Amino acid sequence: MKVLVVDDMSANRKLLVWMLEDEGxxxxxxxxxxxxxxxxxxxSPNLVLMDVMMPVMDGYESAKLIKQHTGDVHVPVIFLTALxxxxxxxxxxxxxxxxxxxxxxxxxxxxxxxxAHTRIQDxxxxxxxxxxELLFHHLQTNREHEIVEHVFSNAINASFWDSGNIxxxxxAMSAFNGDLLLSAPSPSGGLYVLLGDFTGHGLSAAxxxxxxxxxxxxxxxxxxxxxxxxxxxxxxxxxxxxxxxxCAATLxxxxxxxxxxxxxxxxxxxxxxxxxxGEIKGMIVSQHMPLxxxxxxxxxxxxxxxxxxxxxRIFLHTDGIIESNNGNGEMFCTERFEGMFKKNCFSEGVSxxxxxxxxxxxxxxxxxxxxxxxxxxxxxxxxxxxxxVRDENATLLEDAxxxxxNINLGPDQxxxxxxxxxVVEMMGAAVGLAEHKDYVHxxxxxxxxxxxxxxxxxxDSALKKTEQGYQDYYQQRSVRIAELKSGTIExxxxxxxxxxxxxxxxxxxxxxxGFEFDNLVEVDEEDSFGRGLPLIYSLCEDVxxxxxxxxxxxRYNLRA
Amino acid sequence: xxxTTSSSDDGKALTIAISGNFDFNVVQDFRKAYVGIDSAExxxxxxMREAEYMDSSALGMLLNMxxxxxxxxxxxxxxxxxxxxKKILDISRFDKKFKID
Numbered sequence: 011m012k013v014l015v016v017d018d019m020s021a022n023r024k025l026l027v028w029m030l031e032d033e034g035x036x037x038x039x040x041x042x043x044x045x046x047x048x049x050x051x052x053x054s055p056n057l058v059l060m061d062v063m064m065p066v067m068d069g070y071e072s073a074k075l076i077k078q079h080t081g082d083v084h085v086p087v088i089f090l091t092a093l094x095x096x097x098x099x100x101x102x103x104x105x106x107x108x109x110x111x112x113x114x115x116x117x118x119x120x121x122x123x124x125x126a127h128t129r130i131q132d133x134x135x136x137x138x139x140x141x142x143e144l145l146f147h148h149l150q151t152n153r154e155h156e157i158v159e160h161v162f163s164n165a166i167n168a169s170f171w172d173s174g175n176i177x178x179x180x181x182a183m184s185a186f187n188g189d190l191l192l193s194a195p196s197p198s199g200g201l202y203v204l205l206g207d208f209t210g211h212g213l214s215a216a217x218x219x220x221x222x223x224x225x226x227x228x229x230x231x232x233x234x235x236x237x238x239x240x241x242x243x244x245x246x247x248x249x250x251x252x253x254x255x256x257c258a259a260t261l262x263x264x265x266x267x268x269x270x271x272x273x274x275x276x277x278x279x280x281x282x283x284x285x286x287x288g289e290i291k292g293m294i295v296s297q298h299m300p301l302x303x304x305x306x307x308x309x310x311x312x313x314x315x316x317x318x319x320x321x322x323r324i325f326l327h328t329d330g331i332i333e334s335n336n337g338n339g340e341m342f343c344t345e346r347f348e349g350m351f352k353k354n355c356f357s358e359g360v361s362x363x364x365x366x367x368x369x370x371x372x373x374x375x376x377x378x379x380x381x382x383x384x385x386x387x388x389x390x391x392x393x394x395x396x397x398x399v400r401d402e403n404a405t406l407l408e409d410a411x412x413x414x415x416n417i418n419l420g421p422d423q424x425x426x427x428x429x430x431x432x433v434v435e436m437m438g439a440a441v442g443l444a445e446h447k448d449y450v451h452x453x454x455x456x457x458x459x460x461x462x463x464x465x466x467x468x469x470d471s472a473l474k475k476t477e478q479g480y481q482d483y484y485q486q487r488s489v490r491i492a493e494l495k496s497g498t499i500e501x502x503x504x505x506x507x508x509x510x511x512x513x514x515x516x517x518x519x520x521x522x523x524g525f526e527f528d529n530l531v532e533v534d535e536e537d538s539f540g541r542g543l544p545l546i547y548s549l550c551e552d553v554x555x556x557x558x559x560x561x562x563x564x565r566y567n568l569r570a
Numbered sequence: 571x572x573x574t575t576s577s578s579d580d581g582k583a584l585t586i587a588i589s590g591n592f593d594f595n596v597v598q599d600f601r602k603a604y605v606g607i608d609s610a611e612x613x614x615x616x617x618m619r620e621a622e623y624m625d626s627s628a629l630g631m632l633l634n635m636x637x638x639x640x641x642x643x644x645x646x647x648x649x650x651x652x653x654x655x656k657k658i659l660d661i662s663r664f665d666k667k668f669k670i671d
Binding site: 197199234266270431448449452455456474477480484537539542545548549 | 591593594597598601619623625626627629630631633634637638649650651652653654656657658661662671
């Protein structure tokens, strides 16, 4: 150990140097407080033995400077003094000294004090290192949380709230929410909602919300059933989560007219179906194990269907609400929650969700929240605001390359499956055409069906007048097509880009006898046939028969 | 199966679900799904969620079914239509004859 000995008396220093070097310490000397500070700064000793009364600068002043200089690093300063009045001794400690020893001193006591202070110094050193380590980890954790929070909010904020059917309140007990609420429009104009509560709280609970939200959004885009979505989310969670973790959840779909709800409920507290007057009409009782609890082969995907009236409301919540504590060991409980629903409890312009949360806060008295809290209200009314963006596609089409597809079908090709689907698949692969595929499919199918049924197979629509005739018609059709030996149908598609999109020109020509297209009659609302042509007329422009009825041309506009 | 049927627990509601292409290939199956039921007692719903496509022959089949079940007195709901199928039903003014969701 390196010891700094400070004394104006050379004899005193010699004695100390001799004693310390004997013990194996390295010693540096200073004659006064000023010199002591300078050599302290230069040499960084581990311990200082300081005389009090010295010329130039006394020991008190020097100790103060040294302590200021060392800051958080602990270097013991032990005063050696001939003064033994109380005031002098306490001044030693007040000026930053750690201990004192009165002269003449005993060598053994000096040694004992030095080793005691060395131990303190070691402990101090350890604490300083641990503090630095903690600070480092703290900063690192903060940085990591920021990144994770960013990822989470992006994953979950893809939810759709514009329809005006949903009101919600969510409050996490820590930075990360173990509750999850997702909403998405369905392609058929309805609305999907998922409320989930993962086992536990914080980041470890929230981590499961990433795969759940991904699966939820991907599947809702495809318009899949609640049963399908529940099954997929379950299998994702089974694969990812450890065995003791799962997600209690309710998934539901409100149809576009807002009068039917399909739901899958597993593990959440009972939800409520409440009439517009505030009367509880029914309970949404959990019927399944939570998501992520059962293997895919054991999973039960059956759903319940609720018919609801306009103005009905569905309330879903996680156990955070009913288990909220008021500090006296009393819970908010189901009775208090359900007690809030009474006649005329819903008033225009006042959010009922806010009312419940207000009541809950009153109950807990602002005490510590010990679980994540979520409450969702779904208003049963037609879903609005579901829109899709098509502008990008128009730009794509404007810059696309023009193309044509020509196909000649003989009897063999007419017999196999569905030639039109294949043609439309080819077309759908072209830039910007994918989203028009279905309508072009419809138009081409009708054009082709007319050519094949009437032009090539010579079937008569009059047969379709009765229900039995309808069956017979398609019966005859399959017989005739099986026996068909000759005939061709030519299909021609041509895409011409233009500002705002462009057009696909469609042409179907058959080798049949044609028909008198001048006296096509208006279709009767009751008739179960003759509905193909009106479809073509509605979806296309410039529809024209020529060639004695053997050729039909139409223009499908891509702006449509 | 392109056409599947399911009844509610009390037997008062019949759901006919169509998957894939709703066209003349399912004429027989579709008819089988409703022939013989008592339309005065049973509500019929056509679930189009899994139907990808429909053509004019499917429109004919729907009208035949409606006539079979009692014409104007029979309520038939068509639910979960994709936009393209909805458009075909709209063009053909099927909203006059069916409840379409």
